[in-house]
Amino acid sequence: GIQVEQSPPDLILQEGANSTLRCNFSDSVNNLQWFHQNPWGQLINLFYIPSGTKQNGRLSATTVATERYSLLYISSSQTTDSGVYFCAGMEAGTASKLTFGTGTRLQVTL
Amino acid sequence: EPEVTQTPSHQVTQMGQEVILRCVPISNHLYFYWYRQILGQKVEFLVSFYNNEISEKSEIFDDQFSVERPDGSNFTLKIRSTKLEDSAMYFCASSFLAATDTQYFGPGTRLTVL
Numbered sequence: 423g424i425q426v427e428q429s430p431p432d433l434i435l436q437e438g439a440n441s442t443l444r445c446n447f448s449d450s451v452n453n454l455q456w457f458h459q460n461p462w463g464q465l466i467n468l469f470y471i472p473s474g475t476k477q478n479g480r481l482s483a484t485t486v487a488t489e490r491y492s493l494l495y496i497s498s499s500q501t502t503d504s505g506v507y508f509c510a511g512m513e514a515g516t517a518s519k520l521t522f523g524t525g526t527r528l529q530v531t532l
Numbered sequence: 533e534p535e536v537t538q539t540p541s542h543q544v545t546q547m548g549q550e551v552i553l554r555c556v557p558i559s560n561h562l563y564f565y566w567y568r569q570i571l572g573q574k575v576e577f578l579v580s581f582y583n584n585e586i587s588e589k590s591e592i593f594d595d596q597f598s599v600e601r602p603d604g605s606n607f608t609l610k611i612r613s614t615k616l617e618d619s620a621m622y623f624c625a626s627s628f629l630a631a632t633d634t635q636y637f638g639p640g641t642r643l644t645v646l
Binding site: 452453455457462463464465467470472508510512516517518519520521522523524525 | 563567576590630632633634636639642
């Protein structure tokens with residue numbers, strides 16, 4: 423199965439700062455999703471983005487499928503952005519399981 | 533907006549007891565999944581289910597686990613004889629298509645085995 427690596431593992435930002443989170447895949451994927459896990463443990467869908475670029479408010483994501491990586495941009499961070507960000511991919515040619523990365527733990531301070 | 537729901541939100545059980553975790557997927561979705569997350573670790577795939585059959589399962593999903601869609605709306609995960617290491621957050625997810633589609637996750641059930 424595919425391996426999913428996320429960087430950095432931990433990130434501390436001051437409110438208002440911007441950040442970039444990275445996700446690398448060991449093989450091609452046909453499905454790629456970004457999630458935010460809030461302090462209550464819930465997994466919130468951010469993006470379904472197997473390729474291309476999408477934006478949703480202060481968040482945007484870009485996946486370069488040919489180079490097997492995806493980036494999540496957070497602009498003008500707020501304390502409510504704190505939590506763990508996971509990316510997950512589904513190996514191309516398969517049709518079932520998402521393989522998750524180990525996450526980036528983000529803490530936004532005042 | 534439709535969402536996946538799970539009950540209970542927290543379940544405490546004694547080792548060796550059977551537990552059933554319940555999920556109501558999004559109504560027009562056809563594919564259903566269970567994942568788990570041991571505290572502090574990443575989310576791991578357990579099983580996928582389509583057309584009343586398991587389509588894929590992981591090594592974690594051994595004979596102690598089973599899934600069922602008992603009616604048109606519920607999707608359940610049963611752990612026959614719980615072990616301490618089954619303590620985790622269990623997430624249900626659903627999607628309309630198998631591969632090229634968003635999997636929507638429920639809020640999770642936190643299972644604590646004593």
